[in-house]
Amino acid sequence: AESGKRDVDFADRNETDAAKAKRLKNDPNSDQDNHNNSASENPLFGFKTTTVLRDSAREKNMFVHGKLNDQDAVIILEKTPIREDTLLEIFNGSRLKLDMRNDIYSTYQLQPPAHLNEIKTTVVCPATEKHVKKYLRQETYLVQETGEDYRSITLPYIQSQSFSVQWVYNILEKKAEAERIVYEDPDQDVGFVLLPDFKWDQKQLDDLHLIAIVHRRDIKSLRDLTALHLPSLTNIRKLGEESILKRYGVAASKLKVYLHYQPSYYHLHIHFNALSYEAPGCGVEHAHLLSDVIQNLQADSQYYHSRSLSFPLRADEGLLSKFKDAGKL
Numbered sequence: 001a002e003s004g005k006r007d008v009d010f011a012d013r014n015e016t017d018a019a020k021a022k023r024l025k026n027d028p029n030s031d032q033d034n035h036n037n038s039a040s041e042n043p044l045f046g047f048k049t050t051t052v053l054r055d056s057a058r059e060k061n062m063f064v065h066g067k068l069n070d071q072d073a074v075i076i077l078e079k080t081p082i083r084e085d086t087l088l089e090i091f092n093g094s095r096l097k098l099d100m101r102n103d104i105y106s107t108y109q110l111q112p113p114a115h116l117n118e119i120k121t122t123v124v125c126p127a128t129e130k131h132v133k134k135y136l137r138q139e140t141y142l143v144q145e146t147g148e149d150y151r152s153i154t155l156p157y158i159q160s161q162s163f164s165v166q167w168v169y170n171i172l173e174k175k176a177e178a179e180r181i182v183y184e185d186p187d188q189d190v191g192f193v194l195l196p197d198f199k200w201d202q203k204q205l206d207d208l209h210l211i212a213i214v215h216r217r218d219i220k221s222l223r224d225l226t227a228l229h230l231p232s233l234t235n236i237r238k239l240g241e242e243s244i245l246k247r248y249g250v251a252a253s254k255l256k257v258y259l260h261y262q263p264s265y266y267h268l269h270i271h272f273n274a275l276s277y278e279a280p281g282c283g284v285e286h287a288h289l290l291s292d293v294i295q296n297l298q299a300d301s302q303y304y305h306s307r308s309l310s311f312p313l314r315a316d317e318g319l320l321s322k323f324k325d326a327g328k329l
């Protein structure tokens with residue numbers, strides 16, 4: 001009842017949310033709140049949805065495929081976590097609509113100030129068919145790849161099919177995201193660039209996610225690593241952890257530092273995640289802890305050349321067909 005005094009009931013609005021949504025669908029310009037109503041102010045203006053590739057009520061995200069200026073595009077929409085430092089503003093500065101009240105229980109729809117109600121949006125445009133498939137929800141299958149399978153099946157496939165790593169070269173050459181770099185060791189042999197992963201909006205540390213991208217351009221993945229790369233890997237672990245402690249106050253003991261196999265992008269990079277954060281792809285079937293990688297290479301320089309490695313593949317992934325064709329599944 002006490003909180004009820006501060007409630008602002010939306011019931012006096014003449015238009016229901018459903019009616020408003022319908023009006024905006026027919027005429028996106030008809031709402032005063034719709035600030036960016038031209039292509040110059042809003043790059044997503046006029047986006048035409050083809051299909052929802054995947055969505056999750058639990059993760060509060062949606063992966064949408066569609067057309068942006070006649071080009072294929074994938075747009076990822078994701079509600080961001082609620083931050084403790086915004087609570088005062090949320091409680092004092094929001095509009096509330098009572099849904100129901102029963103005994104000591106009540107539920108509301110809370111409309112916070114606009115700047116606390118952002119949706120993190122990632123745009124891939126033009127998107128290739130491979131991008132569309134990557135984000136489509138699909139069955140996955142675990143593949144076990146021997147060193148020989150890698151050379152005869154996987155390597156030829158990734159040489160012909162993998163995603164462009166132009167975005168990586170742009171970072172290394174300071175053509176993009178230069179202002180986001182947290183640390184750089186410019187040594188062209190053992191050096192790297194550390195910067196926030198674009199999945200992390202940097203507004204809270206709970207989902208901290210940075211990537212260290214090596215300067216060398218000849219290391220595609222875990223499979224290429226030998227003991228010769230140990231100075232680079234130990235350098236990344238040490239300087240990466242030190243920089244994260246200095247910049248974000250997060251100690252090495254609160255980080256998981258790992259490589260993906262298979263990665264999406266075949267230019268060696270290492271993920272730094274908050275330990276408690278379940279990042280997509282940090283499961284045992286996909287992630288290799290950097291400290292384990294270092295120890296394995298110290299014990300056997302050819303470890304990743306010869307050992308079998310397991311990884312998941314999506315049902316329609318070309319590489320899965322290659323393994324099937326080779327009688328490996």
Ligand code: GTA
Pocket residue numbers: 061076078122134135167177195196197198199211259260262263264265266280281
């Ligand atoms: N700073 O331009 C970039 C950039 N790009 C193109 C990719 N990354 C970038 N970072 C910066 N600038 O963590 C990041 C990616 C990824 C890393 C590459 O580089 O965010 P990887 O090669 O090991 O590939 O890492 P990975 O992790 O398998 O691919 P990716 O893209 O993260 O996809 C894995 C799963 O994460 C997806 O299937 C999906 O479930 C989820 N995901 C991907 N993107 C998003 C997103 N924007 N929001 C929410 N979930 C996402």
